[in-house]
Amino acid sequence: MQKLIEDWLAIDVNPTTRAQITELAKNIVSNHETLHDLLGKRIVFGTAGLRARMEAGFSRMNDVTVLQASQGLAEYIKSTVEDNARLSIVIGHDHRHNSKRFAELAIAVFINKGFQVYYIGDNNCATPMVPFAVDKYSTDGGIMITASHNPKDDNGYKVYWNNGCQIIPPHDSNIQNSILENLTPILNNDAGWNTDIYMRSDKLIYCFEEVVDSYVDYLRTSLFKDENKIDFKFVYTAMHGVGYEFVEKLLKGVTPNENFVKVEGQCSPNPDFPTVKFPNPEENGALTLATETADKHNVNLVLANDPDADRFTAAFKSFKKNKWIQLSGNEIGILFADYVISLQDSSKLDKLYILNSTVSSQFIGSMAKKLGFNFKDTLTGFKWIGNEAINLENQGFQVPFAYEEAIGFMFKTVHDKDGMAALLMFLQLYQKLIKEGLDPVAKLEQLYEKFGYFKQYNGYYITEKPNTIKDIFDNVIRSNDSSIPYPKTLGNFSVIEWRDLTIGYDSITEDNKPKLFVDPTSQMITCTLATGAENESIRFTARGSGTEPKLKVYIEAQASNEVRSLQLAEQVWVLLREEWFQPSKHELIERRV
Incomplete structure (x- = not known):
């Protein structure tokens, strides 16, 4: 542990994160578990990039890990590009604590490595503008500093490839390897990793206004017809994020200003998200302030973006039921x-x-x-x-x-x-x-x-033991008998399709190999059940979360009417809980969504 502490302090020049480790190091024995959590593991470059809590340590989001990630990513991109004289990348950031700092560190590294940087700043940027700019400028990639709808103490480093898409294998693991090969900071420690000189570089192109204008024009041209002028009122919330500025500009000429009613307490960017427990518009209670605003203004439609404006949801006032109904992602x-x-x-x-x-x-x-x-x-x-x-x-x-x-x-x-x-x-x-x-x-x-009728019954199980989810999949769900690769029944239902993307098995393909990507490092099984009745089936997926200690379960039943489909979906949830997941035995906390 002492060696890990010394390794950290030899690199980190940020006084806040240095102080966090220095204080914990005063009593290594009593703080050993915390220090191991911060320093004993390295943040992994996985689902589109990095995401973690902002604090000191190799496993967290901070100046050190952002710098190292940028160095590894820059070198990896260079290794894939034939002409290193024309390297370029887009970088943007949202309004979260440290987002601008992390973006400037990335800019410093990429300019240092010979890249031309298109910077969608100094202003806050919405996430979709980064892939849009990658396409617009034909760059070698893009970076968005955001943690989307995560809690306020988190941040992230989202990476797009040169096709304007989030990275997929093998890029993620290759980038991770490149990071490990490029850990030594290339910026000047004596200057405290001062980025000022890079922010004045002729290799840096400030393109915020150009990107926003082009993005708004492109959306209106591609998705809006003039005859569809909106003639009703609606309430909008940006969930304390960046969306309002851009949505307001997008809707100029689409609808009169008086139709666009904003939630006053949630439409200015605020990294502390003061009016919501969790800044995800899907969460229970997240739209309460918006529906109260709508009731006050006699409006029956609420629209919401999450903080980085890449997600969307809607709720409407049902006068038949005299209540607000928030539509699910599947319904939308x-x-x-x-x-x-x-x-x-x-x-x-x-x-x-x-x-x-x-x-x-x-x-x-x-x-x-x-x-x-x-x-x-x-x-x-x-x-x-x-x-x-x-x-x-x-x-x-x-x-x-x-x-x-x-x-x-x-x-x-x-x-x-x-x-x-x-x-x-x-x-x-x-x-x-x-x-x-x-x-x-x-x-x-x-x-x-x-x-x-297709109705869902979804939820998840939380665990504090990292190996629990893998143990359940290996020892409860999967068959240990190679002659019976999957269970033939679940309760009274027959298993008619079985796909395991962890071990690479699919019961319905000719060679029993899945057409989707197989990842032995994650857990994911999809199963289709038959009831014996015509036009009835249940399909469910159980998978381990890639970012949280969760076992996620998605169940959808098809039947001839709504009541039957909901009944079947709930019945399978209960069967899975009793036969497979057994929360009390495996120390799982059950949650429905």
């Missing part, structure tokens, strides 16, 4: 899919794909079969969705829409989720519903009647 995704398909040339639907993640609703697959367009699901996360969309576009297909249930929606503007694009599209969708005399729930009911 279904409404969007129906709306987007209605805008297409019906004679060319065979050249069109709609995508979603494998843990999202399979309702789109049912639509595709009946209407004649193509549907495909991917692994979770827009790094997979975005890259698959590009693959399909390169084959001559169009991908006008894709989504995942965690309120992420992608349109034809960037190959990533975009909460502001989603907001612009939802306003037009909602106006169409008004003209049809429908609210979102009534429209969903029409779609369920036409394409089948």
